[in-house]
Amino acid sequence: MKKEYLIYKLSDAVKNTCKIPQETFQEYGVKRGLRNEDGSGVLVGLTNIGNVVGYDRDKDGKLQPCAGKLFYRGYEVDDLVSPLLKEKRFGFEEIAFLLLSGELPDKEELAAFRELLNDNMPLDHRTIVHIIDLEGSNIMNILARCVLEMYTFDPNPDDISRDNLMRQSIELIAKFPTIIAYAYNIYRHSVQGQSLHIRYPKENLSIAENFLFMLKHNRYTELDARTLDLLLIIQAEHGGGNNSTFTVRVTSSTRTDTYSSIAAGIGSLKGPLHGGxxxxxxxxxxxxxxxxxxxxxxxxxxxxxxxxxxxxxxxxxxxxxxxxxxxxxxxxxxxxxxxxxxxxxxxxxxxxxxxxxxxxxxxxxxxxxxxxxxxxxxxxxxxxxxxxxxxxxxGLPQEIYTPIFAMARIVGWTAHRIEELNYDGRRIIRPAYKNIQGQKEYLPIDKR
Structure with missing residues (x-):
């Protein structure tokens, strides 16, 4: 039997083996996509981090539409963003501090946190070589592979203590912009035949400014940077139920290492129904x-x-x-x-x-x-x-639209991972699937 035909036969068999009528899900009361009939999400966990409000419930429990609201650690995002826009101040680092810790920083804490992030933005030369070796690949895939590679450089990669989780989180938040900027510049060089520039991040710039600097040198305006900063803020977190964050929580519940869990989140976000x-x-x-x-x-x-x-x-x-x-x-x-x-x-x-x-x-x-x-x-x-x-x-290319989403959401992912590994009575996330395949009688190979 030719290999090509075998692949076709196996693929063709899927038409029947994967066919489950929609009414069968209703018969067994299965919530497809973990969604209730009224469109709300099936409640699978509790969190103190983010809250997404798109409707109210009346006294009869029915959903009533309302103006959407998004909360970070109890603060409405509009209340966090408005002062930043009024003062024309970069705020992504401040929001990252809030989401990781649960508290807004004072001026001294924010300055120290910014310095800590800037200290961790440069990449190990081995990671830069690795990105060059992956030239032409999808940048989300390069990001995932670089995250997995960080495991090998980490002196305590499997340690899930709070201190170590926070250290790893800060390093990931700081390094995502650099990985993405370098990966695109190498893609631009290898695929589009443009000049190659690897720019070292500057100490006195915000994450949004540094990303644009590493990507475009000085070809951006202050409004460009402030707009990107806002985009990072409002994409940093969206509750525990969005697909990529839930992926991070599911994998974290197994007590796997941070890098494996975050790489799984990147894979989820890459999908066109989510981050694309x-x-x-x-x-x-x-x-x-x-x-x-x-x-x-x-x-x-x-x-x-x-x-x-x-x-x-x-x-x-x-x-x-x-x-x-x-x-x-x-x-x-x-x-x-x-x-x-x-x-x-x-x-x-x-x-x-x-x-x-x-x-x-x-x-x-x-x-x-x-x-x-x-x-x-x-x-x-x-x-x-x-x-x-x-x-x-x-002036940002489409190749990095979804990676920029990841650059923002890494804050929410790490915050949820820390919470998943530190709340009381934690258990591995293990939902059930109802098997509806009837029992079959085994046939010896010579009778098939």
């Missing part, structure tokens, strides 16, 4: 800019969006990317913050007409999806609707 959605949005936006002649004509916009929903246009998936969220109903607070700053950035970059078009797409996209689905549940634009456009205005 902003690329889907920006590509859709470019398509719509070409297909819609009058960017102010809502009738023309609605007609084309309805064709997309009917799988007659664009990629024929029936989706308008960036519209809708698993938890948020009336609004995604992250999208609200980004929309405001995207307008400021678009004015600086001379792209206000595109920004106004994107805002109109949001308005009409929400209306079109709501009407098409015939749902009374409010639908809103999510974080990804504006993040890709912002990355593009800053």
């Amino acid at each position: 959605a902003n690329i889907k949005v920006i590509n859709m936006f470019h398509h719509l800019k070409e297909q819609i002649k009058d960017w102010k004509n809502t009738d023309e916009i609605d007609t084309y969006l309805n064709r997309m929903l009917n799988k007659e246009a664009y990629d024929n998936t029936g989706l308008i990317y960036g519209i809708g969220h698993a938890v948020y109903t009336m609004s995604d607070p992250r999208a609200v913050e980004l929309k405001r700053l995207a307008g400021e950035l678009a004015t600086e970059k001379g792209r206000r007409e595109e920004y106004d078009f994107l805002c109109l797409l949001e308005q009409e996209g929400v209306k079109s999806v709501s009407a098409f689905r015939k749902t009374k549940k409010p639908i809103c634009a999510n974080l990804d609707f504006y993040s890709g456009f912002i990355y593009e205005m800053i």
Whole structure:
């Protein structure tokens, strides 16, 4: 039997062996995707870190839509972000301190924490050589492999004491920007034939500024850096139930090492249904800019969006990317913050007409999806609707959109890992799957 045919036969068998009708899940009361029938998540754990609020419950326990809110350690994110924007101050490091410790730092603590992060940003020369050897690979994969390689350089890689977990967390938060910047510069050199620059991070810059410096040298503005800083802040944490954070918690519950757990989180975030959605949005936006002649004509916009929903246009998936969220109903607070700053950035970059078009797409996209689905549940634009456009205005390539998400979310991942390994009565996370395969009689090989 030819190997190619064997692969085909094995693959073809999957059509039957993996077929489980949706009604069978309902018959056994199985919550697909760990989602309840009303769309809320199945409660599987407790946390003190992040809280995602997209609805209220009335006295009968039914979900009631509300304006979205996001909390970090009990603080509403808008209350954390507003002073930073008003004072034009970089705040990602301050938020990282909060998420890791549970407390906001004072000035002395924040200065020391910034210095500690800056001290840990440079990479071991062996890691740099490793990144060069992986030229041309997907940058998320390079990031995961570099994280696993850090295990070999760690003097106590398997120690899960609080002190060691915190040390490892700080090193990972500090090194992610450097790994991503170097990996892209090497990709740019090896694949695009551009000059290769490996810039050493500067001591007096924030993480957002240092990342742009390592990536672009001095070709960025203060608003570019402050906007990236905000993006890092609002993507740093999103509760314990999002797929990548839950992956980190599941693997951490086995007491595996930090690097194996974080690499698993990176693998989860890489998926297009999780961290890669902003690329889907920006590509859709470019398509719509070409297909819609009058960017102010809502009738023309609605007609084309309805064709997309009917799988007659664009990629024929029936989706308008960036519209809708698993938890948020009336609004995604992250999208609200980004929309405001995207307008400021678009004015600086001379792209206000595109920004106004994107805002109109949001308005009409929400209306079109709501009407098409015939749902009374409010639908809103999510974080990804504006993040890709912002990355593009800053001058960041699509190859690092998802890695930047990881650069932010490493803070939440490490905070949840520390919590998973330190709460009372911890147990390995081990849910159940109901087997519905009937028992079969064994046949000897000569009778098959």
